[in-house]
Amino acid sequence: xxxxxxxxxxxxxxxxxxxxxxxxxxxxxxxxxxxxxxxxxxxxxxxxxxxxxxxxxxxxxxxxxxxxxxxxxxxxxxxxxxxxxxxxxxxxxxxxxxxxxxxxxxxxxxxxxxxxxxxxxxxxxxxxxxxxxxxxxxxxxxxxxxxxxxxxxxxxxxxxxxxxxxxxxxxxxxxxxxxxxxxxxxxxxxxxxxxxxxxxxxxxxxxx
Numbered sequence: 001x002x003x004x005x006x007x008x009x010x011x012x013x014x015x016x017x018x019x020x021x022x023x024x025x026x027x028x029x030x031x032x033x034x035x036x037x038x039x040x041x042x043x044x045x046x047x048x049x050x051x052x053x054x055x056x057x058x059x060x061x062x063x064x065x066x067x068x069x070x071x072x073x074x075x076x077x078x079x080x081x082x083x084x085x086x087x088x089x090x091x092x093x094x095x096x097x098x099x100x101x102x103x104x105x106x107x108x109x110x111x112x113x114x115x116x117x118x119x120x121x122x123x124x125x126x127x128x129x130x131x132x133x134x135x136x137x138x139x140x141x142x143x144x145x146x147x148x149x150x151x152x153x154x155x156x157x158x159x160x161x162x163x164x165x166x167x168x169x170x171x172x173x174x175x176x177x178x179x180x181x182x183x184x185x186x187x188x189x190x191x192x193x194x195x196x197x198x199x200x201x202x203x204x205x206x207x208x
Contacts, residue, residue: 057098090187142183161200
């Protein structure tokens with residue numbers, strides 16, 4: 001099993017060459033030591049595999065597949081079939097969201113995303129859903145929203161309400177928006193709570 005070591009400063013470690021120490025410090029690079037099977041990273045590592053405490057998880061596959069809600073035992077078995085790790089990527093979601101991936105590659109990509117967010121200009125992207133939007137379409141829209149959030153953009157989710165649908169119970173309308181939010185595979189927070197809009201109801205979310 002891969003051991004992940006999160007470092008807060010200069011890695012004074014005998015297994016690193018001086019050049020690799022310099023690369024790590026100045027570029028915040030993720031270093032994997034094959035001999036010791038350890039991953040050294042400056043990122044706050046997510047819980048993985050048996051360290052995950054949630055009993056149930058919404059599981060995303062290595063290629064973005066939606067495996068739905070699984071027990072922790074089922075999710076670990078699913079990850080084992082791919083010979084990959086189970087990574088808890090959104091612990092505050094209900095239920096928490098986990099992705100099946102290689103932990104080393106995942107942390108490396110997250111590190112690159114973090115650098116890209118600082119350089120790129122943030123935009124507000126829009127996803128529109130309807131009362132009758134099916135699960136497959138919701139999953140596709142959530143995948144797009146997850147991608148945009150990962151790039152540092154805010155995402156506005158519009159629930160389109162035609163005619164008299166605008167007068168439906170507000171609690172029910174919020175639940176329809178929540179259907180899609182539960183499928184988002186990155187950790188996010190609500191920047192602006194659901195409010196009535198000219199076309200229906202909208203909520204603004206951003207990467208937490």
